[in-house]
Amino acid sequence: MHENPSAVGCLYIVPTPIGNLADMSERALQVLAEVDLIAAEDTRHSGQLLQHFALHKPMFALHEHNERQRAATLISKLQEGQSIALVSDAGTPLISDPGYVIVQACREAGIRVVPLPGACALITALSAAGLPTDRFCFEGFLPAKPQQRRNALNALKVEPRTLVFYESPHRIVATLADLGQCFGAERHVVLARELTKQYETFLVGSVAEVAAKLAADPNQQRGEMVIVVAGAQAQTNAEQELNQALQTVQLLRAELPLKKACALAAEIHGLRKNQLYQLALEQ
Known part of the structure; x- marks a missing residue:
């Protein structure tokens, strides 16, 4: 590829849209068109994306359950001169998605890693939340089990930075209840839902107010969700x-x-x- 003149291959970190396909960048499309292979979190999901953009490339699955096993094979292909694009199901790879093991292996092997900027639910939600962004703390997904989730939240309740979490629709009601219990019902929160999609919404208010809005409208309990929480006030x-x-x-x-x-x-x-x-x- 024109960005990789050396004989050794290159690993490209390629973000994909989190909802709106128009957010696919021209550079991302060019890289996907020119690489030898695409490492995808879910080949079926990524296959639909490639089909939409009329791209035809060999793919192989690279996810959290096989990443360590596939690392040696991937490094070998790169050392042979093949270039590989790493994509996740949506957004920027490695942000609460697989890829860390492969990138670390490439760094240790002296293989070039080229990250492309692009869609990321974390940054998209944070930019529109109306909370301080000069310092923030991204916590990814909270534990699924209630007691473990509350333990994680209690460890963060005095964190002064803006907090950002990802959450699944079937746990959002329980997570807001735990937020209220651990942080207090008056803590300011922004729930960003279905970002860049047709039914994108931002629910803003105290934890109690946002929880009430969800309870009043079950449709707001659907879709991909990002929770942005105000940091704790300075303690006496x-x-x-x-x-x-x-x-x-x-x-x-x-x-x-x-x-x-x-x-x-x-x-x-x-x-x-x-x-x-x-x-x-x-x-």
Whole structure:
């Protein structure tokens, strides 16, 4: 290819549309037309995309379940001089999608990796959310199991940066409920749904308000979703001390009943044990 004059092949990271096919860039189409192979997360899904743009290229499946096994084969093809395009089902590869193992293997083997800019649900949602973007924290998909999800959220509840999550439609109601429990019902949130598609919507408000909008309209519970959450406000010294005490309670609970753990943590941090016990129960 014109971008790869060396004898060794090149791995291209090629974003694909997250909904609107008109977002496919001219450069992405050129690269897909010129590479020798396309490594696709789902060859059937990517095959439909290639067919739409009248592109005919050999493909092979590269997903989270076979990426490590396929790495050596892919590196061998690149070292033989073949160029390969890596695509995911939608958006930019590696962003909550497979590809990290292959890119790392290419770096270790001295093979050129060329990333193309393009569609990404994370950036698309963040750019239109109306929340601070100078610093943000992308957490991908939260755990599917409720207790693990709440644990992950509790670990982030004092994070001051804007938070961004991906979520599936069948978990969105439960995730918003857990957000309200862990972050507080008044925390500001933006739910971006079906980005770039016909029914693109942004639901904006407190966690409680957005949850109510979802409950009132089941159609809003469908499609691909990105949750953008306002970062935590700066804590007072008293709030910081209380959170530290709650963390101490969690550590002590490995060996002690909750009530005893709260009594000991309250003594350590100079707090009222009844207040700490009540907060621990709520968590």
